[in-house]
Amino acid sequence: MLSKSPPVVWRSRIYRYRLIGCKCKNCGRVHYPPASACPYCSSRDLEEVELPRVGKVLSYSIVYAVDSDARERSPVILGLIDLGVTRIIAEITDANPEDIKIGSQLEAVFRRIGEDGETGVIIYGLKFRPVI
Amino acid sequence: MARRVAIVGTGHSRFGVRYDVSIPELAFEAIREAVNEAGIGFDDIELVVVGNAGGWSSEPLPAIVVNEYAGLSGKATLRVEAACSTGSAAIKTARDAIASGDADIALAIGVEKMNESPTPTVVEFIGRAGNYFWEFENFGLTFPGYYALYATSYMFQYGAREEDFCSVAVKNHYYASMNPKAHFPRKISLEDCMRSRYVAWPIKLLDSSPITDGAAAVILASEEIAYKITDSPVWIEAIGAASDTSNISKRTTFTSLEAARLAAQRAYKKSGLDSESIVKNLDLAEVHDCFTIAEIMAYEDLGFVKRGEGYKLAREGQTYIGGLIPVNLSGGLKAKGHPIGATGVSMAVDITRQLLGRVEKGRQAEIRHGRGLAHNIGGTGHYAYVTIYSLSKPRGD
Ligand SMILES: [Zn+2]
Numbered sequence: 001m002l003s004k005s006p007p008v009v010w011r012s013r014i015y016r017y018r019l020i021g022c023k024c025k026n027c028g029r030v031h032y033p034p035a036s037a038c039p040y041c042s043s044r045d046l047e048e049v050e051l052p053r054v055g056k057v058l059s060y061s062i063v064y065a066v067d068s069d070a071r072e073r074s075p076v077i078l079g080l081i082d083l084g085v086t087r088i089i090a091e092i093t094d095a096n097p098e099d100i101k102i103g104s105q106l107e108a109v110f111r112r113i114g115e116d117g118e119t120g121v122i123i124y125g126l127k128f129r130p131v132i
Numbered sequence: 133m134a135r136r137v138a139i140v141g142t143g144h145s146r147f148g149v150r151y152d153v154s155i156p157e158l159a160f161e162a163i164r165e166a167v168n169e170a171g172i173g174f175d176d177i178e179l180v181v182v183g184n185a186g187g188w189s190s191e192p193l194p195a196i197v198v199n200e201y202a203g204l205s206g207k208a209t210l211r212v213e214a215a216c217s218t219g220s221a222a223i224k225t226a227r228d229a230i231a232s233g234d235a236d237i238a239l240a241i242g243v244e245k246m247n248e249s250p251t252p253t254v255v256e257f258i259g260r261a262g263n264y265f266w267e268f269e270n271f272g273l274t275f276p277g278y279y280a281l282y283a284t285s286y287m288f289q290y291g292a293r294e295e296d297f298c299s300v301a302v303k304n305h306y307y308a309s310m311n312p313k314a315h316f317p318r319k320i321s322l323e324d325c326m327r328s329r330y331v332a333w334p335i336k337l338l339d340s341s342p343i344t345d346g347a348a349a350v351i352l353a354s355e356e357i358a359y360k361i362t363d364s365p366v367w368i369e370a371i372g373a374a375s376d377t378s379n380i381s382k383r384t385t386f387t388s389l390e391a392a393r394l395a396a397q398r399a400y401k402k403s404g405l406d407s408e409s410i411v412k413n414l415d416l417a418e419v420h421d422c423f424t425i426a427e428i429m430a431y432e433d434l435g436f437v438k439r440g441e442g443y444k445l446a447r448e449g450q451t452y453i454g455g456l457i458p459v460n461l462s463g464g465l466k467a468k469g470h471p472i473g474a475t476g477v478s479m480a481v482d483i484t485r486q487l488l489g490r491v492e493k494g495r496q497a498e499i500r501h502g503r504g505l506a507h508n509i510g511g512t513g514h515y516a517y518v519t520i521y522s523l524s525k526p527r528g529d
Contacts, residue, residue: 086382102284
């Protein structure tokens with residue numbers, strides 16, 4: 001993985017750890033990742049909202065050609081997850097590929113994502129796991 | 133009123149792993165051939181549009197180095213980028229300059245050297261061609277992973293099988309075997325493809341286009357100049373362009389590329405062709421098969437068949453010569469190779485030569501309507517260009 005500048009990591013610190021999206025006060029739609037402009041109607045009148053922590057699999061892939069710092073975890077299960085108000089792409093953890101089907105219920109969990117080289121920051125963030 | 137624009141010369145380098153040449157040397161292979169074919173002098177070119185996506189090739193000023201090597205320094209020039217549809221964007225930029233009256237003769241050259249950095253770096257760069265933080269860095273999503281989400285969704289919704297995807301690879305390798313410029317000019321069997329390892333299930337290695345170096349060039353000219361240069365201009369009848377969200381999670385459909393559908397509708401409207409019966413007006417199409425699922429979605433996004441029936445065209449062999457519509461007779465990105473910035477221009481070169489009946493026997497389409505279509509996608513449906521090339525002079529605006 002290419003090195004990232006500290007400001008880039010710093011700017012994203014909150015959203016790495018919490019499942020936050022933005023709701024548009026003009027058109028009412030929710031989007032993720034959060035941005036200060038609505039991607040659907042261009043309004044700047046938005047509020048941050050906590051997103052539902054449970055969703056279902058819309059599509060998925062079992063990725064073998066992964067980023068260099070995720071190689072030890074290969075293959076990685078990747079999910080396109082429907083949270084109802086919006087969708088999110090996230091890694092699916094604590095599961096075998098054969099456990100995952102379209103429609104499977106998932107819930108958000110906090111996990112180690114990777115590290116920026118040997119001396120860089122260790123990055124934590126959100127993943128999803130099957131609802132037991 | 134916009135002026136009509138035609139292709140009057142084409143050039144194409146050998147595609148493959150080209151450690152033997154630098155970017156300008158590779159570009160010049162295509163430029164020299166295109167200029168010679170047009171029978172013009174380098175002095176006659178007024179504008180040079182260089183399509184180069186870059187990133188892996190560490191060349192910050194590709195237009196400048198390409199022009200200096202070709203003896204084109206001094207010309208108006210720029211570098212154009214639209215991810216994997218960079219080549220089509222370069223053609224559009226050159227076409228627009230001529231259509232507006234700003235230039236009479238322009239060169240559009242697409243060039244990419246992807247084999248200058250180790251493969252994981254290239255895969256990572258391509259992976260970032262979606263959204264930097266949210267869908268790659270955080271979640272380890274590489275480029276095949278994006279298309280895999282579409283492939284899974286498509287299989288689930290319509291009942292397509294991995295064999296259907298592989299049948300696209302078999303076809304494209306079959307035609308590449310007759311194209312001496314192709315990266316992989318050899319046939320593969322369905323079993324070869326089905327046995328290849330998974331890159332991102334359900335996408336396998338032989339469902340994927342390779343990492344290729346290559347260049348392709350076209351000389352474009354205004355109507356008046358085109359008739360002075362050649363008896364057989366190939367017209368740019370229409371270009372439809374569109375785009376979509378950076379985050380694919382913001383999209384609503386995962387069985388088709390909305391940008392491609394929009395670009396096609398815009399191109400059909402501009403050309404005056406009936407989108408309902410488009411295949412009846414085309415002799416062939418070159419479509420963006422970076423992964424085999426992308427070719428199947430292209431059949432539907434272009435309106436060759438109804439939604440959910442693209443895989444049947446592949447399964448039934450309807451996109452071979454003699455079928456409903458021949459697709460990727462060059463070998464496609466899959467087997468001809470996919471040097472990012474060159475791909476859209478390579479499509480233009482091959483379609484031009486097809487329409488003029490000049491390609492190798494065995495992969496030459498029967499030309500009855502005098503019309504071919506190029507479908508060139510950037511990223512995972514982030515950019516889309518649909519360009520229609522025609523032997524007949526297009527209607528005015
Ligand atoms: Zn809005």
